[in-house]
Each structure stands twice: as C-alpha cells, then as structure tokens.
Amino acid sequence: MTKNSNHVQSVIRALEIIEFLNEKKEQGVTQIGEALDLDKSTVHRLVNTLRYKGYVNQNPVTQKYLNSYKLFEMGTIEIDRLGLIRRANPYLEHLASRTRETVNLAILDGPRAMYVEKIESTEVIKADIGVGRSYPAYATSLGKAMLAYTPREKVIRLFEKEGFTKFTPDTIGSLDELLAELKIIHRRGYAVDDQEFIPGLACIAAPIRMGSGDAVAALSISYPRYRYKSGGKEELSMVELLLEAAKRLSAEFGYEGGVND
Amino acid sequence: MTKNSNHVQSVIRALEIIEFLNEKKEQGVTQIGEALDLDKSTVHRLVNTLRYKGYVNQNPVTQKYLNSYKLFEMGTIEIDRLGLIRRANPYLEHLASRTRETVNLAILDGPRAMYVEKIESTEVIKADIGVGRSYPAYATSLGKAMLAYTPREKVIRLFEKEGFTKFTPDTIGSLDELLAELKIIHRRGYAVDDQEFIPGLACIAAPIRMGSGDAVAALSISYPRYRYKSGGKEELSMVELLLEAAKRLSAEFGYEGGVND
DNA sequence: ATACATGTTTCATTATGTGAAACGCAATAA
DNA sequence: TTATTGCGTTTCACATAATGAAACATGTAT
Incomplete structure (x- = not known):
C-alpha cells in the first residue's frame, strides 16, 4: 500500500484485526494472521493488547478471539452526544x-x-x-x-x-x-x-x-x-x-x- | 504501570486516545497529549492513523479531533450477531x-x-x-x-x-x-x-x-x-x-x- | 503412537515509533 | 506594522519497542 510514514503500523494492524473480527466472528490467531498476512505471533501480541484494553474477548473453550461489546458501548455514547x-x-x-x-x-x-x-x-x-x-x-x-x-x-x-x-x-x-x-x-x-x-x-x-x-x-x-x-x-x-x-x-x-x- | 512486554505500546496509546475522545468530545493534539502524557507529535501521528482508518475525524474549522460514528456502526454489528x-x-x-x-x-x-x-x-x-x-x-x-x-x-x-x-x-x-x-x-x-x-x-x-x-x-x-x-x-x-x-x-x-x- | 493442528513464549534483529526541536500559520497584542 | 503566543504539523537522529522465525505446549485426529 501507500507507505505513508506518519501512520503507525501496529495501530493499523490492530484496527484491522478488530474490523476482521467484526466481519467474521470468532477467529483464531492463525486464521487472522492468514487473512491479514501477519505472523501469528504478531497477531497474538496485538490481540492480547486488545484484550487487555477490553475490546476483544477470548472464548475459553475454543481459545479463539471475538470482539467485545465495548465498541457498542462507546459508539452509543458518540451518538448520544x-x-x-x-x-x-x-x-x-x-x-x-x-x-x-x-x-x-x-x-x-x-x-x-x-x-x-x-x-x-x-x-x-x-x-x-x-x-x-x-x-x-x-x-x-x-x-x-x-x-x-x-x-x-x-x-x-x-x-x-x-x-x-x-x-x-x-x-x-x-x-x-x-x-x-x-x-x-x-x-x-x-x-x-x-x-x-x-x-x-x-x-x-x-x-x-x-x-x-x-x-x-x-x-x-x-x-x-x-x-x-x-x-x-x-x-x-x-x-x-x-x-x-x-x-x-x-x-x-x-x-x-x-x-x- | 505494569510493563507487560507482550502488549503493544502504540496500540494501547491509540485506544486510549479513542477512549479519551469518547469522554470529552473535540480535543486538540496538545490537549490529548497533556491528558495522556504524550508528546504532541506522537499524538498527532496516532490520531492521523486513526483518521486514516476512519475512527476519528478532524473538525475542519477548529482543527480539533473527534470520534467518528464508526464505533457505533461496528458495535451494532456485534450486537446483531x-x-x-x-x-x-x-x-x-x-x-x-x-x-x-x-x-x-x-x-x-x-x-x-x-x-x-x-x-x-x-x-x-x-x-x-x-x-x-x-x-x-x-x-x-x-x-x-x-x-x-x-x-x-x-x-x-x-x-x-x-x-x-x-x-x-x-x-x-x-x-x-x-x-x-x-x-x-x-x-x-x-x-x-x-x-x-x-x-x-x-x-x-x-x-x-x-x-x-x-x-x-x-x-x-x-x-x-x-x-x-x-x-x-x-x-x-x-x-x-x-x-x-x-x-x-x-x-x-x-x-x-x-x-x- | 504419530502427525498435525492449534495458541503461546522466547529472543535476536532492526524496522519502526518516538519526542525534541523547528516550522508554518492564525489570532491577538502592542 | 511587528512581536507574541498558541496551535497543528513536519522533520529527523536515536534507541526503543515491535517484529517474525523458531521452539514450545497442548490438544485432536489419524
């Protein structure tokens, strides 16, 4: 893509993961990595960060990741404004x-x-x-x-x-x-x-x-x-x-x- | 804070900016930087990335930044699931x-x-x-x-x-x-x-x-x-x-x- | 038992994100 | 006019912090 140097790569990747999970639903790190062309360890680190901030949850049985409802919660605040x-x-x-x-x-x-x-x-x-x-x-x-x-x-x-x-x-x-x-x-x-x-x-x-x-x-x-x-x-x-x-x-x-x- | 090494700093910072804008509304890079203890150039780069991905808009007259409705849009998809x-x-x-x-x-x-x-x-x-x-x-x-x-x-x-x-x-x-x-x-x-x-x-x-x-x-x-x-x-x-x-x-x-x- | 999935952790390498400083522009004051 | 202040933006040298290959752990199917 356009290598615009004042964009932060890891942030773009993290947002793309959220968007990907928003389209699909539960996805594993490997699947995400394949879809977005990232190493699964990179995905794991990003996804962990998102989980730490409450945007993503891990299904304890399948170990896969899915978006939380935090987006909805934040979104409604914007609309309420x-x-x-x-x-x-x-x-x-x-x-x-x-x-x-x-x-x-x-x-x-x-x-x-x-x-x-x-x-x-x-x-x-x-x-x-x-x-x-x-x-x-x-x-x-x-x-x-x-x-x-x-x-x-x-x-x-x-x-x-x-x-x-x-x-x-x-x-x-x-x-x-x-x-x-x-x-x-x-x-x-x-x-x-x-x-x-x-x-x-x-x-x-x-x-x-x-x-x-x-x-x-x-x-x-x-x-x-x-x-x-x-x-x-x-x-x-x-x-x-x-x-x-x-x-x-x-x-x-x-x-x-x-x-x- | 806890220096957990498998969290991605820039992603955390970007999400904190979104959350900050979600609480306040329109904020300039300087204000954001003060609130989150980041240099304004760092804030600018992160905010630009968020804008590039459609999460944040810039008010053309005040030049300040505010969240878009993308969060709401994505959130409702999660709930619809x-x-x-x-x-x-x-x-x-x-x-x-x-x-x-x-x-x-x-x-x-x-x-x-x-x-x-x-x-x-x-x-x-x-x-x-x-x-x-x-x-x-x-x-x-x-x-x-x-x-x-x-x-x-x-x-x-x-x-x-x-x-x-x-x-x-x-x-x-x-x-x-x-x-x-x-x-x-x-x-x-x-x-x-x-x-x-x-x-x-x-x-x-x-x-x-x-x-x-x-x-x-x-x-x-x-x-x-x-x-x-x-x-x-x-x-x-x-x-x-x-x-x-x-x-x-x-x-x-x-x-x-x-x-x- | 074996092979092959998965998610996770480690770690050396350097690409990538960082912040100080300079810049440009606009509004305000003198 | 000419400073001054405040803002967002851009630049750039530096080193931190993100990266991905490989090893590991665990589970599932063959």
Missing part, C-alpha cells in the same frame, strides 16, 4: 402511530447516511433497514435530504472521489445529477426515493436543521411502493406530517425557520 | 403494551449488565436507563437474573477481584451475599431489584436461556416503587407476564424447558 435520539423519539413515535409505516432517523457519516434509530411499521409487509448500518447518501432519501442542506462545496468534496453505484435503474449516477437533484430538494423541502436504492421500496425524507441552516440529521418514512400511488393524495399527506415533525425538531436544534438559503 | 434484538422485539412490545411500564433487554458484558434495547413507559413518571450503558450486574435485576443462570465458578471468577459498591443500603455487598441471592433467584425463576441500585426504582427480571440452560440475556420491567406494592397482586401479575415472555424467547434460543439445573 447530540441528544439526537432522545429528542427525536417523540416525533418518531408520532409519525409511526399516524402513518403505521416504518420511520427512520439518520445522520450523515461522511458520504453515507447512517441509520441511528427507527420505529418499525405495524404492517406485515414493511420496510426494515438495520439501525447502525449506513448506505450511500446519494441513493437514499435520508441522505439526499441531508445533502440538500449541506454546503455545496462540502458535497462536492465528499463525492468527487466516490464512485456512483447503480443499485437500480433510477439510482443517481453522477455528481452532476446529484447536484441537480439536491437543488430541487432544497426548493421543495423534502427528498423522495422512488425505488432508487431497493426495488419496490419508496421513502420520503426531510432534514432536521440546526442554527446555521445546515442539516444535522434527517427523518424519513419508508414503505413498499405498491401501497401508495407516487405523488398521490396519501403520500402527500404523509409528506405533510413529515415536514411538520422535521420543522419542530429543527426548532429544537436552533433553526429559526424562514431563512431559505 | 445473535439476532437478539430482532427476536426479542415482539416480546418487548407485548410486555410494554400490557404493563405500560419501561421494559429492557440486557446482555452480560463481563461483570456488568449492558442494556441493549428498551421500550419506554408511556407513563409520565417512568424508569429510563440508557441503551448502550452498562451497570454492575450484582446491583440490577437484569444482572442478577443472568448470573443466576451462569455457572457458579464463572460468577466467582467474575467477581472475586471486583469490589462491591453500595449504591443504596440494600445493594448486595459481597460475593457470598450475591451467591446466596442467586440461589434463591434460580429456584424462583426471576430476580427482583427493590431499590438496590437507584432509590425509588424497582425492577423484575427473568433470564433468556439457551440450549445449555445458561442465560444469553435477560428481560426486565422497571417502574417507580411507589406505583405498586412490593410483592403485591399487580407486581405478581407482571411477573407472570415476564416469565411467560422469557420462557417463549428461551425456546427460540434452543432452551427446552423442564431441566432445572
């Missing part, structure tokens, strides 16, 4: 009870939209995207809603090196196309994903804005496309509910409406 | 709607009970413990419920080096006391916390057991003590609901009832 979930929860509940569909809350994590909370639909057929997962922002309504209220230069910086994957025929395929769409979303106030990420899945999303006018997060409602006509009366009334919730939440985060830049 | 939350959710919902109190799901993380999911009470006065946080197992009903279905030797190993903190007058204060209580819980099938952790807070908890009979997790209902008489009819009927839910969930995890060891 904004008080986002706590503050958003009442609105999520309200939207869920009114629409009976799945509602989601996401933040922007670099060029990806990360789902941090959801309430599942009570319907049998429903949208279900896992909390803690993240997906390319350009392919989801949540992502687009946030990007539409993010400075243009930052959006360009985020995506100029990224490739655009066509998940479905309607997925946005280039930076220019994205920027054009963001302009429309900004004017309209909400974003729509009509099977741009997963065939059959539709979503509407609105930004939660802070004092500066930029988005801190976004709210969405997602449902199977067949249930409502695109742009129909039912869908538009859900948009109304969504916009109202987003507006109120934005107020809690210091956004004083009006301004439309 | 068992499918615990997904499987437990319908039971949590059922308990919540029947009791109107806060219901919780926890796993054992070493000697601590870690809350991984909850549904909040609809009451104005309610118990609310944060998801992702962990507390000493001996002081909570969830923890005790799990420990009661954990091999005795393992319990001893977990607590022989731990101190027992008296959070309230009724908190369990020694290993012997804990072992005696676990015996009772095992016989009865559920655990009770009557203001042993937080004054005014009461909980009942039951274990979710797997094929071996040991606990994988536990379910609880928590509420302000004043709302129900201890051991009264209302509380006992909640115990019934809880035991029923725990029994069914245990079946999903391969526990074939009957066996009482």
